[in-house]
Amino acid sequence: MNVLMLSPGFPVEQPFFTRGLARRGHHVIGLGDQPQHDLPPVAKESLAAYVQVASFTDEERVLATVADIHRKAHIDRVECTWEPYMVLAARMREMLGLPGMTVAETIPFRDKEQMKRVLDRKGIRTPRHFSTTQAKGVREAAAEIGYPICVKPIAGAGSADTYRVDSAEQLEEILPLLGHVPEVSVEEFIEADEYTFDTVCVGGEIKYFNICRYRPRPLIGKTNEWISQQTVAMRDVMHPDLESGRQMGQAVIQALGFKDGFTHMEWYRQASGEAVFGEIAARPPGANTVDLMNFANDFDVHEGWAEAVTEGSFSQPIRRSYNAASLFKRAQGQGRIRHIEGLDALMADYGEHLCVVDLLPVGAQRRNWKQTLRSDGMIIGRHPDYATLCEMMDDIGIRLQIYAE
Numbered sequence: 555m556n557v558l559m560l561s562p563g564f565p566v567e568q569p570f571f572t573r574g575l576a577r578r579g580h581h582v583i584g585l586g587d588q589p590q591h592d593l594p595p596v597a598k599e600s601l602a603a604y605v606q607v608a609s610f611t612d613e614e615r616v617l618a619t620v621a622d623i624h625r626k627a628h629i630d631r632v633e634c635t636w637e638p639y640m641v642l643a644a645r646m647r648e649m650l651g652l653p654g655m656t657v658a659e660t661i662p663f664r665d666k667e668q669m670k671r672v673l674d675r676k677g678i679r680t681p682r683h684f685s686t687t688q689a690k691g692v693r694e695a696a697a698e699i700g701y702p703i704c705v706k707p708i709a710g711a712g713s714a715d716t717y718r719v720d721s722a723e724q725l726e727e728i729l730p731l732l733g734h735v736p737e738v739s740v741e742e743f744i745e746a747d748e749y750t751f752d753t754v755c756v757g758g759e760i761k762y763f764n765i766c767r768y769r770p771r772p773l774i775g776k777t778n779e780w781i782s783q784q785t786v787a788m789r790d791v792m793h794p795d796l797e798s799g800r801q802m803g804q805a806v807i808q809a810l811g812f813k814d815g816f817t818h819m820e821w822y823r824q825a826s827g828e829a830v831f832g833e834i835a836a837r838p839p840g841a842n843t844v845d846l847m848n849f850a851n852d853f854d855v856h857e858g859w860a861e862a863v864t865e866g867s868f869s870q871p872i873r874r875s876y877n878a879a880s881l882f883k884r885a886q887g888q889g890r891i892r893h894i895e896g897l898d899a900l901m902a903d904y905g906e907h908l909c910v911v912d913l914l915p916v917g918a919q920r921r922n923w924k925q926t927l928r929s930d931g932m933i934i935g936r937h938p939d940y941a942t943l944c945e946m947m948d949d950i951g952i953r954l955q956i957y958a959e
């Protein structure tokens with residue numbers, strides 16, 4: 555098959571999905587805004603051809619380019635595993651009359667208000683919610699819902715511009731910070747533990763699923779610089795505590811009529827055990843969570859996805875031998891990384907359980923902790939026992955220190 559892959563080189567996960575398609579024997583044509591020579595090696599090796607567009611924002615021009623490619627080399631599939639271009643990919647499919655998600659099917663995965671309206675109609679528990687483009691609308695929604703509330707962009711990502719608000723006074727402090735967000739979602743704030751439910755589906759049937767626990771909730775990790783955010787892909791996905799989330803995940807996929815490919819859902823587990831819906835995307839999770847799935851199973855779920863979307867099957871062996879966790883470490887201080895402490899001792903203690911140690915090198919500029927999920931370093935570890943893995947990752951979070959100045 556000739557598969558057009560959008561943005562095959564960026565962000566860092568995309569080359570591996572591109573390679574997955576190549577491993578299934580397809581001719582992968584990359585369409586991206588990077589110059590060809592800047593593509594990461596894994597993307598370069600996996601592409602049969604690459605076409606550079608000046609920008610993805612000029613959609614009409616991009617569509618014209620795709621029509622041109624189609625005339626020269628018949629395109630059988632258009633694939634995209636990155637959130638910003640999901641709707642554009644759907645437009646391409648509609649233009650070329652190809653299978654896969656349409657624009658109408660994609661929008662409920664992008665617009666958090668429409669998403670929740672569809673799910674409400676199907677009786678799925680969402681936080682009470684309103685959407686608005688005006689400060690006045692936020693105040694009215696807050697009065698209707700009652701505090702605490704969560705205010706966030708209608709099409710956000712990575713907890714950007716997302717706030718917990720506990721009172722009307724606090725709301726007045728936050729409203730001016732939201733001036734640049736065109737439309738916000740105002741929700742009942744759900745006190746809970748936070749999990750994912752990620753799937754690879756074929757024909758609407760879940761062929762593989764993964765559940766991660768966020769430690770702590772992303773909004774807390776995002777607003778406290780000292781915290782090293784962890785995501786733990788759980789081995790015991792059939793644990794009774796996860797039952798309500800599993801059922802919800804299945805129901806959401808059905809309600810939205812999702813058919814083929816990756817989904818990434820987030821859900822909240824309240825102390826009562828009740829699951830509350832968070833959000834869903836029609837793509838894989840970011841921030842190396844797909845790598846966690848691979849380390850937990852010793853398989854290649856990037857290739858598994860490619861097989862699902864092009865051949866309608868999933869044959870990667872689901873072993874669930876490990877829990878696998880990522881930890882994102884932030885440096886102390888600003889400027890350049892000067893010193894890394896504790897790594898040698900941690901390697902001696904836990905080296906056999908660590909899969910990835912990827913820290914910014916000494917001399918590198920510290921990343922802006924408010925804008926990056928990856929922070930200044932990533933460690934991935936795995937262990938068959940969940941509690942042991944969590945203890946190990948917590949210990950790493952404490953003993954590993956990166957200093958910048």
Ligand SMILES: Nc1ncnc2c1ncn2[C@@H]1O[C@H](COP(=O)(O)OP(=O)(O)O)[C@@H](O)[C@H]1O
Nearest residue numbers: 681704710711712713741742743744771772773
């Ligand atoms: N209604 C809510 N109640 C409690 N926490 C919320 C709520 N909505 C969002 N959050 C917190 O904010 C984070 C980001 O919100 P989310 O809807 O997942 O947007 P995105 O991940 O696209 O930025 C969530 O992971 C969660 O920690």
Ligand SMILES: [Mg+2]
Nearest residue numbers: 712713820833
């Ligand atoms: Mg989220």
